[in-house]
Every structure is written in C-alpha cells, then in structure tokens.
Amino acid sequence: MNLSHGYDGAWGNLTGMLGASGYGACSGTVMSASANGNNQLTGFTYDAAGNTLDDGNIHNYIWDGESQLASANGVGYSYDGDGRRVAKVGSKFYWYGSGGEILAETDGSGNTLNEYVFFGGRRVSVLPSTGGPLYYGSDMLGTSRVMVQSDGTLCYDADFTPFGEERPYTSNCSQNYKFEGKERDTETGNDEFGARYYSWRYGRWLSSDWSSVPVPVPYANLTNPQTLNLYSMVSDDPESFADLDGHTDDTPVQSGTYSGSTPVVPTDNSNNSSETSQQGKLQAQQTTAAAVSLAPAATEGASTLSTGAITTVAGIGLAVFADVAAGAALIIRTADVLVENSQGKEKLAAVESQVAAENNAILHPPASTSQQGAVDTAPMQAKGQGGQGKGERGQAAKPDGTPNAAKHAKPAPGKPGRWIVKDPHTGKESLKSPGWQP
C-alpha cells in the first residue's frame, strides 16, 4: 500500500493523506485540509476553548465546561472526578482497575458486556458475555492487529495506517479496542485516549492539549515549533511513538542539542521486502522527514551534530544520528544502545560500577573506617540491646559531625550520584530524589 502524507510549514499540521493502491478492492483514505494560525483545520468548527464542534464528519460534538466531550453523534458521555470516561449514557458503563485500565464493561442494566484481562499493562484477552475468550495480538504501539479464539482460530486480522485507519483482512469477531489499544467509539469512529479524543480520519486530536499542572508551555520543546501544535498526534510520528493517555508527552524539554521530537529512523531497505504496509511506513517516515526539514530551528539544531555523534545532556549520554540534509535526527540514550549489545552492557556496567566506587571513596574516605570502629562500640552501649534503630531518633549527627541520614544511606547501584535510604524502623528502602545528599 502506498500512502503519502502532507504537512504544512513549520507547525506540522497534517494536511493531506493520499492512498492507496494495490490493496485489493479497498479504497484508500483521501484527506485534504488546511490549517489556520491556531493550527485548527479551516473545514472544522471550534468553540472558544479550541474544542471541535464539527469535523465535517460528525456535526454535533458537545463539550462541557471542563472541555470534556459531553456528547457526540447523539451519544452522551459521563466522566468521573479523575476525568475518566465511566459511561456512554444509557448503553455502557466502564469499570476501571487500579492501574487505570478498563477491566469490564456493563450495559445500562448492569449486565456484563465484556471483561478484559491485562498482562504487563497490555490488554491480552477479552471475555465476552457470550462465546469463549478471545486473545489479542498487538504490535509494539499496542494496536490490536490480530485476535484469535481459544482454539487458535484467527477471527480478526487488520493493518492500520500510520495515523490509525483500520484496514481489516478478517473481521469475524467484533471488538472496539483497536488503534494503540484504545477504544474506537462506534458512534463516531474516534478513539478515546483518556485525556482527549483522536480522529484517525484527520490524524489529529479533537481538542487542544492541556496540562494538569500550571506550566507556561506544556509538553513543548521550544527548539522545535512543531511541538507547539496542540492538535498534532505524537509530533506526527505515529510509527515510532504511541500516545499513552491523550497528552503529548513524547517531547523532551531540552534546548540546544535536540533537533526536535520527530526522529527519522535509519531504514534498512532489506527489511521492507515486499510487504505493502512496510512500504507505507517508509513512505510515512520520508514524508515526516520532509516536514521536519521545514522547521528552521530544528534544522539549525541538527546542523551542529554529525552522524553518530555522542553528546551529553543533563548528564545523560546521547547518541545522535543526524541527517543534516533532511534536517532531522534520531537521538538515543547511549545506555539503551549499549543494552542492546551484551559486550556494551558489560562495559556500561563496568563504567557505572567505577563511578559508584569513586563516589563511595569520596563519600566514605578511609579515615572514617577507624571512626566507624569507635561508633561501633559507643552508640551500642547507649543503645543497650540495640533494638531496631532504637535511640537514633534524637541523634542529629554522628560524633564526627556527619548527618545521621548518612548512616542509613547507600549509593544506588547503577545510578551514580543517587542514594537509597533505608528506614531503620521498618526496613523499607527508598530511592531519594535527584540532588539529595546524605
């Protein structure tokens, strides 16, 4: 399948999707739009808060005072105090687990419609009210690609375009958790991501992004103007990033070194073989690269780095694979790359261990060993039988003046400069925040 995507200038609005051919009798998505100065599509209607009222496909979105979608295409939605959707009024209730995942759905009368099983944070199975369990096979983005029955019979098999259009080959079992594992509402076709609703037809969010904490420019990387677009999906790179909760949070808040959040993945052509969907991915990535090249700040940032350069930001080693011609870069934390390689992992462990040892030597100089010997007897006499931490509460410092906290702190393994503190009364250990010193 060939797909091409078009974007407007520096702001990364998806303005066109065109495809497909070579996909049987299916017709492809055709979308063409233009955006105004607020990154809102000109064919859409918005309210003053930036929420979509009419997207040309659904004409009656209704939003409440908290910018939650109250109704769409005649179906009302209810939310709990945490902003989670708990009901489609009159037809469906959602029951959440402690991790925020939907564990069950019931109808308006309380009869169970579906129950879901999660493993490792991913939906792995659904137990419908009738029939046997169905099992999900999802890709790395969490998108449900295949489903099988308990006897192994395939009952759902689909491809998804980069921005989430479903292209089913087999669809004998119905379920609604599709693109990135989020529910695709049957009444609108949009995906419910938690914080916002997503329209795959236009590859964008129905409402602008928001932050639960007051910050001047949430989720933005000020070196990349595309991240200021509050409607774009994962900085227009849906092949590499999955959105977790409806907030754009894939963008690093760094300046100078990053060229933007949109990576151009070095592509090995041999992997594309003849798979049409792979070709679509490659096409999408190339299109994304072109979009990034239009971002002046992004290009400027990348031009200072050479291919494969290793640099350091905030103490973290970063390998930067920059494509200056395309004005884009893939930035990988060196630790991650090394983890891919067993020899590299050993080297990394050796370096970290050396750093930890150096830190330890600085913080616990040999001279203190003899003092430890002194501490070994004196405080014990005061403590008598030496109950668990007994008598330590009023002790502000060791005789040598070291704060008492140091007594229960030890360097965190693999985290130079970080400390683990043990509660002497309970035995629990906790990692202290960055910058904490005993």
Add this chain to the structure above:
Amino acid sequence: MLDIKKVSRLTKANLLYQRAEEAWKEGHLRSAFQLFLAAAKAGSDDARAIVAQFYDEGIGVKASEDSALRWYRLAYRSGNAMAANNLGVIWRDRGRIDRALMWFLRALELGDEDANLEIAKIYLNAKSSPEKAVQYLKSACSGKFITDGSKEEARALLRNIRVKHP
C-alpha cells in the same frame, strides 16, 4: 540487529523518565508521579520501582499498598533489588514470614546486602535457627552494599547472641 522500534520506545520511556526526575527534583510530586507512571508503562525499568515507591509512600498519589505490590513485583522482574527488599518488608508486616523470607533472599541475590539483616531478624524471631541468623549477620557485617546503620545493628545483634550463647 538493533530493533529500531524497540529503541524508539525505550527512548520515549527514558525521555519521560528524565522529565519525571526533573519534576521530582523540583518538588512537583503529582506531576512526577504521572510522568514516572507513563515512563513505567512505556517500558522504563527504573521508573517501575519509583512508581511502586510513590504508591507505597503516598508521594504524588494516594498511598496504595496493593498498587505498590504490583509495581514492586514488576520492578523486581527488571532486576531491582530495592523492590525485592520492600516486598519482603510488606509481606513480613502482613505476617507472611515465608513470603517475606523468599523476597529478602531474592533481594540478597540481586546484591542488596541489607537483606542479610532482615533475614537474620526473621531467624532470630523464629528462634529456630540462631546459627543461620549468625551466618547472615556476619555477612551483613562484612557487606559492601549495605548501610552503616544496618551494619551497626548487625554487630549489636551478633554481640547479643554471643552474650546469650557464648
């Protein structure tokens, strides 16, 4: 061969983790928790243990021991010794000494030598195997990845045992 998608996902997880650390450092605890949770869900091993800790101590989120248990277990699977130790503490406090012992032994396997002290205390309280307690206390005294406080307590307990059983 390098799995680009996996690397991209891990990169996102690490970027989230980095932002979470910054939020934590600046004292934005609720924000930090949400970012750590997102990082953990995106696959960050380090974030899992911190999410568990935040649930355990009620930092930036309502304390939930059950959620903490779940995340500590995930963190342990990633090789986090602190998680194993804290699982031991939770089960010990719930009266499940057998489980507690299992988790402390796992913490020890992962290099957390403070677990020596906790294991010794279990054997001392059970009064069944003082010789095992002595063995673990000695290990605690000679440990390197152990807090000074635990070492002191181990020495005191060892001395006490020797007084009672010279």
